[in-house]
């Protein structure tokens with residue numbers, strides 16, 4: 001399983017040990033988390049976190065629709081409450097929606113009741129608007145713990161992280177994002193973008209270059225659930 005995005009989850013020293021001993025170091029319950037999927041072909045999933053944003057989300061949806069590709073949006077409940085009409089547009093356009101907690105909380109530092117509250121209220125923020133039921137949960141920052149895994153399992157959620165971090169959230173220049181993705185993307189990858197950051201976003205410009213180029217290279221764009229399904233991990 002590709003683990004290009006796992007660095008955020010482990011201290012550097014652990015990564016060194018992991019590489020040195022040449023074994024797959026498994027964090028507790030890690031088999032329960034999707035970072036990427038073994039792909040039988042060149043399918044990849046674009047994912048966008050933290051929205052909906054009053055302008056950026058629609059701009060990104062427009063680019064995806066112009067290019068005829070699908071994607072998955074992991075919504076922050078509070079933002080969904082602010083901009084329910086955008087959530088509705090995302091769902092009606094056929095994009096997949098996932099839960100990214102209600103307040104973008106660091107779940108690793110939250111106790112069990114707070115984790116449950118963040119998940120349930122994040123879900124309710126979307127469900128109450130237009131009865132969209134998601135079963136994908138992306139923990140903010142990829143921050144996990146045994147309690148997060150337990151709470152997700154109890155609610156029948158699949159925990160989804162990523163295998164390629166575009167670092168668009170850090171205002172990474174467009175050309176750096178493009179090179180990173182083109183150098184690293186493989187079939188089965190889950191690419192992490194954001195449709196909500198403060199200040200100017202490099203994401204729309206990167207997508208305008210990346211999507212046509214990835215298509216040219218034979219990639220098909222699918223939702224996260226479709227990727228999981230096609231890899232045989234679906235339930």
Ligand SMILES: [Zn+2]
Pocket residue numbers: 049050100104140141
């Ligand atoms: Zn996030």
